[in-house]
Amino acid sequence: MLLINGRYGHCIEAADRGFQYGDGVFTTLPVLAGHPIFLPLHLMRLAGDCGRLGIPFPGDSVLEPEVRQLCRVKSHGVLKIQITRGAGPRGYRPIADTQPTRVLSLQEHVSHSCQASEQGVRVKLCRSRLGVNPALAGIKHMNRLEQILARSEWDDVLIREGLMLDNAGALIEGTMSNVFLVVGGRLVTPDVSECGVAGVMRSVVLALAEAEGIGTEVRRVAVDELGAASEVFLTNSLIRIWPVVALDNLAWTVGPVTQRLHRQLVARIRAETGGTV
């Protein structure tokens, strides 16, 4: 089910800069019992990302009613909101008077089993690296070839995610998730000011940790630090928290910090749905 600029449809103009150049941003969130989870955070992220690329943000007053409209028709699913710079003439230069395009899609949620959240997942280290570009870092933009190349590296269904490094060998993120380490009882996640995506769930988990009195560090993380971590986990808005239990010859158990944050997160999401989920 797709709403394109407020109308049901499934097609966009080939001249849209989203299709021509990947000139847009997006966010993805679960809808549970009719509730778009953490919607205000996702709208804030979209607004911020649009701002950084100079794409006029359509505004919460436009997007939120459209989200609610979809959630009334379909109460469970995965909602993706894309904002592009809209259709324009040939050439990279953005034209001042183009109207942004907004595409809201609400699809069936391919449910990630509870098993992954409870028992943890196996991951791999991708050969594909992330290029450094501070001007694009942090933004969830529509230029996703690096992630596609990385995700193409394996098809073993037992490996649920791949970790990616930057060119200098620093750990940055998963192909579709952010990564957290517990080191000396503190929660550490890579800085994403040079490359990577600043996920909404990443910010939620950092806030939960602070509320729980768990020390947090956002900084450069050398890949070797994985060996020193007592716990490792992944986050995104759909998977929430996946403990990592294996990477090559490294192994972890599902640890107390991960479990505590996961419990808090489940409670927060339950509160978002008015206690119905």
Add this chain to the structure above:
Amino acid sequence: MLLINGRYGHCIEAADRGFQYGDGVFTTLPVLAGHPIFLPLHLMRLAGDCGRLGIPFPGDSVLEPEVRQLCRVKSHGVLKIQITRGAGPRGYRPIADTQPTRVLSLQEHVSHSCQASEQGVRVKLCRSRLGVNPALAGIKHMNRLEQILARSEWDDVLIREGLMLDNAGALIEGTMSNVFLVVGGRLVTPDVSECGVAGVMRSVVLALAEAEGIGTEVRRVAVDELGAASEVFLTNSLIRIWPVVALDNLAWTVGPVTQRLHRQLVARIRAETGGTV
């Protein structure tokens, strides 16, 4: 005028991975008197770029008749050919059985005046840098946000192009063109194995230079070398060759190597059209 998978139209599926992730490649070429200039080179480039991204190439036997079909309807213009990985389910992972999408558009050529070719152009040095990613380098892919950010840096119509450096400060290319320097009588152009696009016109000009007995070097070019260059010029399939005459406080004249290559190129293009242009 657009041919989408062989049919006239102007819309693509929102689920197309070209729109979702910029998961595709493209090439742009002029059509003159019904002749798509250097079409075999452009098709070869598309095939190579698709191969590197693991996108099934539709094949010359499919694309060439579609190009000819458009050129019969409109004999002058700019032809853009896009190949995407096609529509697929959510997620970065490419699915084996997706059908690639091909979009051919033939638009009015916004004619670049002869003045630019003959008298040269003024350029600027962009603040936006190119991130290094050898897996994507050279490919004319649909992830173009770096070029968009760079091209957003100026709106002075007297500045016709911006030069871009990589993170280490090496000169790579223009936002929409490749760059050549003449240093000590030899033709030098930046290596694009870490970032940048390997333009079709870049390879044509390198071949012309070799045929003319002009020594060529494809290598790392420090931005400081611009100061030592006796001539500088830009290439792409539409502008062909633009001599650069000014960059900040640097100035060049339209030099003999540039003029010689330009004459050879015009002759080659004239031959492509059967002498009609």
